[in-house]
Amino acid sequence: MYITGWTVLLAALGAVPAAITQDRGVTWLWMLAVVALALIDAGLAPKPSTLGVRRTVPGSVRLTESTTGSVTVVNNGRRRVRGAVRDAWQPSAGASSTRHRLNLAGGVRATFDTHFHPTRRGDRHADRITVRLQGPLRLGGRQQSIVVSDTLRVLPEFASRRHLPSRLQRLREIDGQSAVQLKGAGSEFDSLREYVIGDDVRSIDWRGTARRADVVVRTYRPERDRRVFIVLDTSRLSAARVGDAPRLDASIEATLLLTALATRAGDRVQVTAYDRVERARALGTTGAGVMPQLASALAGVEPELLEPDWPGVVRLVQGRLSQRSLVVLLTTIDTSTADSGLLEAVAALSQSHVVMVASVNDPEVERMLKGRDDAHELYAAGAAARGALERDTVSTRLRQLTAEVVTASPDDLAPAVADRYLALKAAGRL
Amino acid sequence: MSIDADQRGYVSATAGPTITARARRSPLLFVGLALFAIIITILVTQSRPADNQDLSIENSAPNGSRAVAQILRDQGVGVRQVNLLGDAHIEDPEHTTLVIVAGSSYLSSAQSDSVAGYPGDIVYLGLTAESLEAADPDLYVDYAEPGTAVVANCADPDAVAAEETRTGQDSISTGGLAVPQAELCFPDANGGYAYARVETSHGSRTFIANPTIASNDKLDELGNAALALRTMGHHESVTWYVGSYADTTTLTWGEDGSAPDRITANPNFLPPGTADALFALGLAALVAAFWRARRFGPLVTEPLPVVVRSSEATRGRARLYRRARATGRSTAAIRGLIALRMGQRLGVPRAAGKAGLLEAIARATGRASGDVESLLYGPPPANETAMMHLVERLDQLESEVHRP
Numbered sequence: 001m002y003i004t005g006w007t008v009l010l011a012a013l014g015a016v017p018a019a020i021t022q023d024r025g026v027t028w029l030w031m032l033a034v035v036a037l038a039l040i041d042a043g044l045a046p047k048p049s050t051l052g053v054r055r056t057v058p059g060s061v062r063l064t065e066s067t068t069g070s071v072t073v074v075n076n077g078r079r080r081v082r083g084a085v086r087d088a089w090q091p092s093a094g095a096s097s098t099r100h101r102l103n104l105a106g107g108v109r110a111t112f113d114t115h116f117h118p119t120r121r122g123d124r125h126a127d128r129i130t131v132r133l134q135g136p137l138r139l140g141g142r143q144q145s146i147v148v149s150d151t152l153r154v155l156p157e158f159a160s161r162r163h164l165p166s167r168l169q170r171l172r173e174i175d176g177q178s179a180v181q182l183k184g185a186g187s188e189f190d191s192l193r194e195y196v197i198g199d200d201v202r203s204i205d206w207r208g209t210a211r212r213a214d215v216v217v218r219t220y221r222p223e224r225d226r227r228v229f230i231v232l233d234t235s236r237l238s239a240a241r242v243g244d245a246p247r248l249d250a251s252i253e254a255t256l257l258l259t260a261l262a263t264r265a266g267d268r269v270q271v272t273a274y275d276r277v278e279r280a281r282a283l284g285t286t287g288a289g290v291m292p293q294l295a296s297a298l299a300g301v302e303p304e305l306l307e308p309d310w311p312g313v314v315r316l317v318q319g320r321l322s323q324r325s326l327v328v329l330l331t332t333i334d335t336s337t338a339d340s341g342l343l344e345a346v347a348a349l350s351q352s353h354v355v356m357v358a359s360v361n362d363p364e365v366e367r368m369l370k371g372r373d374d375a376h377e378l379y380a381a382g383a384a385a386r387g388a389l390e391r392d393t394v395s396t397r398l399r400q401l402t403a404e405v406v407t408a409s410p411d412d413l414a415p416a417v418a419d420r421y422l423a424l425k426a427a428g429r430l
Numbered sequence: 431m432s433i434d435a436d437q438r439g440y441v442s443a444t445a446g447p448t449i450t451a452r453a454r455r456s457p458l459l460f461v462g463l464a465l466f467a468i469i470i471t472i473l474v475t476q477s478r479p480a481d482n483q484d485l486s487i488e489n490s491a492p493n494g495s496r497a498v499a500q501i502l503r504d505q506g507v508g509v510r511q512v513n514l515l516g517d518a519h520i521e522d523p524e525h526t527t528l529v530i531v532a533g534s535s536y537l538s539s540a541q542s543d544s545v546a547g548y549p550g551d552i553v554y555l556g557l558t559a560e561s562l563e564a565a566d567p568d569l570y571v572d573y574a575e576p577g578t579a580v581v582a583n584c585a586d587p588d589a590v591a592a593e594e595t596r597t598g599q600d601s602i603s604t605g606g607l608a609v610p611q612a613e614l615c616f617p618d619a620n621g622g623y624a625y626a627r628v629e630t631s632h633g634s635r636t637f638i639a640n641p642t643i644a645s646n647d648k649l650d651e652l653g654n655a656a657l658a659l660r661t662m663g664h665h666e667s668v669t670w671y672v673g674s675y676a677d678t679t680t681l682t683w684g685e686d687g688s689a690p691d692r693i694t695a696n697p698n699f700l701p702p703g704t705a706d707a708l709f710a711l712g713l714a715a716l717v718a719a720f721w722r723a724r725r726f727g728p729l730v731t732e733p734l735p736v737v738v739r740s741s742e743a744t745r746g747r748a749r750l751y752r753r754a755r756a757t758g759r760s761t762a763a764i765r766g767l768i769a770l771r772m773g774q775r776l777g778v779p780r781a782a783g784k785a786g787l788l789e790a791i792a793r794a795t796g797r798a799s800g801d802v803e804s805l806l807y808g809p810p811p812a813n814e815t816a817m818m819h820l821v822e823r824l825d826q827l828e829s830e831v832h833r834p
Binding site: 027396 | 707821
């Protein structure tokens with residue numbers, strides 16, 4: 001049941017007879033008549049159950065991009081139906097043009113577009129579809145909300161994908177490097193080429209040299225089919241905001257870039273989001289399916305206000321990895337993380353794997369460090385310096401445990417992690 | 431039909447429970463609603479604005495004067511009350527007694543003047559100086575001792591019939607020696623009178639100094655009833671006016687002194703019916719409120735994430751430092767960080783220790799080692815000014831190290 005603006009207009013017109021007769025009774029009668037008319041009109045409106053509604057939602061959309069869904073309304077009755085339809089979504093789905101006028105003859109259907117420009121990552125849920133059916137006098141009508149549950153998956157933005165071409169270029173350079181000094185048994189034979197002065201004489205391939213007139217050397221390429229295991233820390237510190245987004249978002253960006261790069265490099269990537277239990281995982285896929293699977297898995301990951309369970313992470317990693325791998329821990333370096341068992345976890349993992357610990361620096365704290373204007377800013381600078389020293393201590397201890405430590409501002413974390421990966425690859429440490 | 435084939439995937443609204451089903455499920459709600467509606471209806475239909483004005487003929491309380499009006503009506507006298515002086519459409523002044531209930535504070539001089547010219551009989555319940563003077567210039571308002579019983583002691587038939595009444599707050603005074611034309615009755619010990627009757631060219635003017643004789647609770651005392659009923663009952667109709675601050679209108683008359691066809695309220699700039707039109711518009715606004723208040727479907731909630739700034743811990747620590755004026759601790763941290771950065775810049779291994787770092791810095795900047803030592807490892811600054819100076823010099827030192 002609802003009334004329209006026409007009812008209000010009709011009620012306001014009651015001022016004319018009121019002014020002429022100067023009688024309150026006439027006014028009351030007029031108003032009662034208007035309300036009664038509106039009620040009768042609503043009663044005469046077609047029943048909402050004669051309509052069928054269907055929503056079509058695009059499967060997923062990347063954050064900051066737009067997409068379009070639709071609502072189809074079918075009139076199952078014989079009467080013409082006038083009114084309106086509203087496609088309700090939660091605000092962060094960024095749905096626009098959600099209200100449409102309805103004018104359907106019997107047995108006809110119509111489709112209305114809803115545009116989305118989501119403002120938050122994750123699963124954005126649709127609410128009800130509400131229909132309003134107008135009565136013949138257009139004074140009132142029936143309204144009903146129909147529960148139709150749908151979900152729009154909003155994938156992480158992956159803003160760092162603009163860094164990917166330059167990193168792939170660098171990867172190719174590493175690939176092309178001749179006779180990389182490789183240690184250990186992991187180096188892979190690639191091809192033979194002519195000896196040039198400066199090549200390591202130990203890499204001369206004597207068989208090949210014997211078959212040909214020239215001296216040839218074996219070239220190697222970086223190992224392929226290495227394993228990279230990325231652990232996203234979703235515990236309480238990942239909820240803290242750096243700039244506009246939580247730390248976790250920077251970690252997700254880094255995960256996406258590193259996965260894209262490592263997959264192209266021929267490595268196999270496993271990702272897990274973990275605090276006290278595993279929140280999401282992406283593993284076992286190769287080739288073109290990796291990135292969509294990963295983006296979809298990470299879409300719904302939210303920070304949890306829990307202490308991280310580092311021994312649990314160690315058990316998970318050791319359970320999933322059988323050979324020497326690169327383990328990337330995307331977490332926060334802080335005195336409290338040191339106390340929470342990160343150091344012990346890194347010590348345990350670095351026995352059998354290469355460990356990289358990546359952390360987001362807060363640009364606001366960096367700014368506080370530079371404050372010199374008055375005593376307040378100096379105290380702030382002192383506090384920031386104390387924090388920086390504490391983080392440096394933890395970083396130093398991590399390095400002593402042979403872990404690689406990467407700290408960068410949120411926008412720079414993804415390329416910094418990718419660069420460190422490339423550096424490890426170039427050094428043949430994987 | 432083709433629609434049937436396409437119907438898969440469509441969701442239809444399920445018909446909600448009917449009103450009877452809802453009533454069966456939660457009868458209390460409906461009983462409550464019905465009671466509410468009934469009570470509101472009763473209140474709206476039954477309620478009249480309670481009249482508690484002194485000496486109003488609609489007021490049945492002790493301070494009202496409904497009794498007088500009812501008795502007059504029983505005796506065949508039409509009694510009508512007007513709330514605005516301007517609304518008193520008196521068609522036949524010859525046969526209408528105008529009763530003015532107004533102490534001096536309720537009747538403005540303009541109103542008094544307009545009333546004084548009324549071409550018929552007037553009974554004043556309560557005195558105003560202007561109306562007394564207009565009737566007879568020799569009469570004044572004086573104070574009286576309230577509650578004293580006084581006897582008529584005059585020739586006025588109404589007063590004689592009443593025999594006895596009581597004085598109120600005011601009395602009518604002759605102001606000494608002058609002999610007024612008025613018939614004065616009910617003299618008191620102070621030389622005042624409680625009743626006066628003046629025959630003027632317009633008509634008779636009767637003054638009753640104590641207005642409460644016409645009130646519901648005092649009417650049956652002594653001769654009050656007789657006095658009130660006789661003075662007001664000379665003609666077949668009575669127009670009763672109770673003065674109030676809210677009324678600023680006056681009685682107006684035509685050029686020739688006769689009552690005009692239509693007496694307009696003064697001042698009244700708005701066209702007639704404005705109030706009713708506004709009332710109707712007010713009701714329309716209520717309808718508009720219902721129109722806008724009905725949502726097009728329920729509000730959709732958004733589960734909001736926690737917003738904790740990462741820098742909050744650092745800011746909290748800064749506030750602690752500031753509150754404690756911890757210049758030493760704050761400076762130590764800044765010194766430590768600057769030393770760390772310079773050490774990294776100069777490639778001094780951690781193992782080199784303090785001496786190695788100082789030597790490297792001294793070499794890089796060309797400063798004396800003791801100078802650098804006092805900057806980096808000197809005593810903590812005593813106050814904020816000293817801290818600012820020290821940090822400034824530390825920045826200077828660092829910039830020298832970082833200079834290419």
